[in-house]
Amino acid sequence: MLIIPIMLLGIAVALFRRSSQAVVYGPRPDAPLQLPRWATGLLSAQRAEWGQAMLGELAHIEGRARRWRFTIGCIGAALLLPPWGRASGAVLAIVAVAVGSLGVYASVIIRYRLGTSSLIGAAIVATFLLGFVLAAVVALRRPGVAVPGLLGCLVVALAWMAASGFTFSNMILRVWPAWALPLLFIVVPAVVGGLGTVWGGNAAAGRRTARLAGISAGVAVYLYGTVAVAVFGAGGPADDSGFSATYKINDRLGNNLIFYLALLPLVTATFGWSAAALTARIMQLPDHADAADLPAASYVSMTRSYVPVTVQYDTEPAIRGGVAAWPRSARVALVSSAVVGMFALAFATGLRG
Amino acid sequence: MQRNRPPSAQTVSVLLALAADPTQWRYGYDLATQVQLKSGSLYPILVRLADRGLLETAWEQGEGSRPPRHLYRLTSTGRDYVAALPAVRRPKTVAHPHNRLSEA
Numbered sequence: 001m002l003i004i005p006i007m008l009l010g011i012a013v014a015l016f017r018r019s020s021q022a023v024v025y026g027p028r029p030d031a032p033l034q035l036p037r038w039a040t041g042l043l044s045a046q047r048a049e050w051g052q053a054m055l056g057e058l059a060h061i062e063g064r065a066r067r068w069r070f071t072i073g074c075i076g077a078a079l080l081l082p083p084w085g086r087a088s089g090a091v092l093a094i095v096a097v098a099v100g101s102l103g104v105y106a107s108v109i110i111r112y113r114l115g116t117s118s119l120i121g122a123a124i125v126a127t128f129l130l131g132f133v134l135a136a137v138v139a140l141r142r143p144g145v146a147v148p149g150l151l152g153c154l155v156v157a158l159a160w161m162a163a164s165g166f167t168f169s170n171m172i173l174r175v176w177p178a179w180a181l182p183l184l185f186i187v188v189p190a191v192v193g194g195l196g197t198v199w200g201g202n203a204a205a206g207r208r209t210a211r212l213a214g215i216s217a218g219v220a221v222y223l224y225g226t227v228a229v230a231v232f233g234a235g236g237p238a239d240d241s242g243f244s245a246t247y248k249i250n251d252r253l254g255n256n257l258i259f260y261l262a263l264l265p266l267v268t269a270t271f272g273w274s275a276a277a278l279t280a281r282i283m284q285l286p287d288h289a290d291a292a293d294l295p296a297a298s299y300v301s302m303t304r305s306y307v308p309v310t311v312q313y314d315t316e317p318a319i320r321g322g323v324a325a326w327p328r329s330a331r332v333a334l335v336s337s338a339v340v341g342m343f344a345l346a347f348a349t350g351l352r353g
Numbered sequence: 354m355q356r357n358r359p360p361s362a363q364t365v366s367v368l369l370a371l372a373a374d375p376t377q378w379r380y381g382y383d384l385a386t387q388v389q390l391k392s393g394s395l396y397p398i399l400v401r402l403a404d405r406g407l408l409e410t411a412w413e414q415g416e417g418s419r420p421p422r423h424l425y426r427l428t429s430t431g432r433d434y435v436a437a438l439p440a441v442r443r444p445k446t447v448a449h450p451h452n453r454l455s456e457a
Binding site for chain 1: 380381382385391392393394395396397399400410412415419420421422423
């Protein structure tokens with residue numbers, strides 16, 4: 001398939017760009033400093049001071065082992081510190097879908113007596129789902145990513161289900177019409193990445209939107225696919241025969257894992273990332289919203305003396321551009337019309353497919 | 354809504370460490386070392402104490418290229434809170450609660 005070389009090329013370009021930036025801007029800081037910098041960017045705006053506190057403290061700790069221990073604790077604290085805002089509801093939803101998938105998977109094992117060997121597959125699925133939930137937590141904690149990311153999830157999930165005509169048998173056997181491959185693998189991820197960039201006003205927002213859309217849609221479509229296997233078992237169209245029932249069910253569960261938990265998130269994130277970069281370049285948008293990533297303005301009010309001085313922090317949300325800066329009513333209208341449009345389009349294409 | 358749950362043993366340890374010399378500003382890492390808490394436990398405790406108005410924070414200008422350092426001490430409300438802690442919630446030492454278990 002042409003998709004895989006294109007993806008590998010995209011990843012190679014990304015790595016090359018990173019290394020070339022290192023040549024221009026010098027070496028990056030050591031990992032114990034770089035990781036908490038990344039993690040503290042996940043904190044909500046009103047907790048920015050605490051992110052700076054952790055980074056400031058780390059800079060005064062000597063010894064690699066001590067720095068690593070402190071760093072790991074800080075990352076955990078930054079990931080879990082409330083408030084989570086809208087992200088908490090989204091994380092709960094993703095956890096519920098992931099747990100639901102595992103439950104359906106377990107019911108398939110029990111109902112069709114797949115044996116203890118299938119527990120290895122269950123462990124792999126559980127690892128994937130746990131990783132996806134953690135990745136979703138990271139993505140959702142970034143300001144301004146939850147709404148476009150979950151809308152993107154809806155687009156991607158509906159597109160994959162529409163390609164199978166909203167039928168369980170096509171979902172298992174992946175009998176797709178000709179238009180499905182370019183649509184699912186290129187067009188939809190590109191639309192999600194591009195619109196995420198416009199929504200957030202920078203390329204990083206588009207990349208995060210595509211990642212979150214890929215992760216959450218992967219979990220959602222995987223649940224749908226697992227339910228399809230639970231319903232059909234070894235049954236289905238007559239041409240899908242010649243193997244034992246246990247083999248067929250295991251094969252279908254394995255294919256679901258490859259297509260919905262591996263391929264779907266990978267293509268969505270990769271092509272979404274490319275589209276985000278392209279959109280930002282065409283629309284001349286910045287790569288990052290610096291204020292959203294690292295509240296560097298916190299240092300501005302420092303005194304020059306060594307006497308401790310209480311600093312008043314600006315707890316306003318980070319500066320945002322694009323659609324995120326629109327009035328709330330306009331955003332709600334846009335989101336509502338987009339959702340209605342997506343459902344209409346998905347059902348129209350799905351029913352024809 | 355503000356919850357009034359009794360403080361955890363770890364929170365009490367931090368409060369007592371800060372109350373040992375309430376006028377002195379303390380660094381996060383020093384506090385963590387004294388009460389033997391990991392940074393992942395200490396900072397959420399400090400955040401909650403600050404949210405409840407029991408802790409005040411300040412910044413100390415960093416030396417040279419080092420970034421500023423965050424400082425902590427109890428507010429007057431925090432001192433009153435520690436003074437009002439029931440004796441049963443106070444550990445015999447300011448050490449980590451696990452140490453007290455090992456002493457038993």
